[in-house]
Amino acid sequence: MFMQDFDKIISRENTNSVKYDLRSLYFGNKEVIPMWVADMDFETPSFIQEAVKKRAQHPIYGYSIKPKSYFDSIINWMEKRHQWKVKREHIAFSPGVVPGLVLALMTFSKPGDKIVVQSPVYFPFFSSVLDNGRQLVVNELLEKDNYYTIDFVDLEKKLKDTKTKVLLISNPHNPVGRVWKQEELEKMVALCLKYEVLLFSDDIHADLIFDGYKHRVAANISPEAKQICISFMAPSKTFNMAGLSTSFVIIQDDNKRKAFENTIEAYHLGLGNLFGTVALEAAYEEGEEWLGELMSYLKKNTELVADFLKKNIPQITFAKPEATYLLWLNCKSLQLNDKDLASFFVNKARLGLNNGSVFGAGGAGYMRMNIACPTSVVRKALMQLQKVVEENNLLSK
Incomplete structure (x- = not known):
């Protein structure tokens, strides 16, 4: 039993949140699931x-x-x-x-x-x-x-x-x-x-x-x-x-x-x-006990992404992180240039991730995904991604 309900969905819209309220400015689309800015969609601990x-x-x-x-x-x-x-x-x-x-x-x-x-x-x-x-x-x-x-x-x-x-x-x-x-x-x-x-x-x-x-x-x-x-x-x-x-x-x-x-x-x-x-x-x-529970939840989310991609979108891979709630997704097998890759995630998958190219040399072909959010949100994001990959015949590449 967690001290905190990490599955709880909390609306952050209209709270002047960078992650949520700047989606239109940053992505040109306010409907994307925001998985970019490195903060969490969990409640700040009650203590x-x-x-x-x-x-x-x-x-x-x-x-x-x-x-x-x-x-x-x-x-x-x-x-x-x-x-x-x-x-x-x-x-x-x-x-x-x-x-x-x-x-x-x-x-x-x-x-x-x-x-x-x-x-x-x-x-x-x-x-x-x-x-x-x-x-x-x-x-x-x-x-x-x-x-x-x-x-x-x-x-x-x-x-x-x-x-x-x-x-x-x-x-x-x-x-x-x-x-x-x-x-x-x-x-x-x-x-x-x-x-x-x-x-x-x-x-x-x-x-x-x-x-x-x-x-x-x-x-x-x-x-x-x-x-x-x-x-x-x-x-x-x-x-x-x-x-x-x-x-x-x-x-x-x-x-x-x-x-x-x-x-x-x-x-x-x-x-x-x-x-x-x-x-x-x-x-x-x-905060020590709460942190232990957070890491258990983040591990579960990480494993969900790893298992889902391996089964459904094997072209996208990543090494499980040793730390952080950020996944460094290798999307090179989709064979899209940086501009098209960014557009694919935003305009087709409706996902707001960070483009790998902004991280400098070695970042092209990658996307950074923040999984510090309820598991249901991670699962929804993955299903949206799978749907558009299949619709655009990218699985065969």
């Missing part, structure tokens, strides 16, 4: 709702500091879930993981510096680099049978360039679903140390790990790693509270943390969201 409601009952929503309990909840969660001992002074506030990445890039690099990313990857990485005058350098992941690994030969070649200042990684990786292994992180850290490059790790999906896999924090790989690694984290993906704009950055090197905090203060971003603070505490203090 978070209650904590926010309790604070909201106080009639003044003025400027607020972060109490000791806020830092303690992060410290305890990091140790319990990630076997990582951090101190209060290591934790800096950020209004979001991507804003935190941008602020760190502004702090630790200059316009014209090179920043390495590993594509196909979460597309705001590209704009975070390019829109701030840095040079984007791509270390494309290697793919075999839908399984991705790091091209370390190419990575070293790009890190040894003296203009390269940062390696920006996604761990767990969005969209391919890999959880980087100990030895993979060790190699990346060693190369960054060798060539004096900082390693920024977007760990926003760090708690969404499936059984059999373990998330490792890059900064905790070795004693030397904390000198160069900066970790960007948040409870937002895990507990469906992205709208509260609350995240944190862990920087164990004192000088680097002070430099980052100076940038935060320069832009007057240090106070953050009153209700986000309350929600984070509730999530990390009370």
